[in-house]
Amino acid sequence: MAETARAPAPISNTFIGFMSPHNELEHAIAMVEQHLGALGEAMRVHQAEAIESEAGALQRAMAAAVELLRRSVRAGSLPPPLRQRLALASGQVAAQREALARAGASLDRAIEVLLPAAAPHVAYSAAGLNERPAHSGVVQA
Numbered sequence: 001m002a003e004t005a006r007a008p009a010p011i012s013n014t015f016i017g018f019m020s021p022h023n024e025l026e027h028a029i030a031m032v033e034q035h036l037g038a039l040g041e042a043m044r045v046h047q048a049e050a051i052e053s054e055a056g057a058l059q060r061a062m063a064a065a066v067e068l069l070r071r072s073v074r075a076g077s078l079p080p081p082l083r084q085r086l087a088l089a090s091g092q093v094a095a096q097r098e099a100l101a102r103a104g105a106s107l108d109r110a111i112e113v114l115l116p117a118a119a120p121h122v123a124y125s126a127a128g129l130n131e132r133p134a135h136s137g138v139v140q141a
Helices: 021-044 048-075 080-114
Strands: none
């Protein structure tokens, strides 16, 4: 039986101030990874509420990670392992974005089949009568 990886527990903001910049960034990346995994699982089992919740949490975690990444880059150091984890997380985000786009397109096609667009107006009805309006809207002098 495969063992699932456990993501680190969230650390309150009061403790983050005492962490080194690399530890802060590592924790932020771990949070992004955790929410990516949870979002992927919610998408796999088609849980709309969980998808919405995890997508929001992922956005917040990514915003925090980006801010910490900016600080780390300004300080001039980003360890290669953190770089690799960021690249992997970026790839996962892109893959999930693509999966959501495909699901959205599939849903759009299903809706089009179930609810076709209104039929275009024709010049004559089934009885052969003209269905055009009596007035063309043009003013004549």
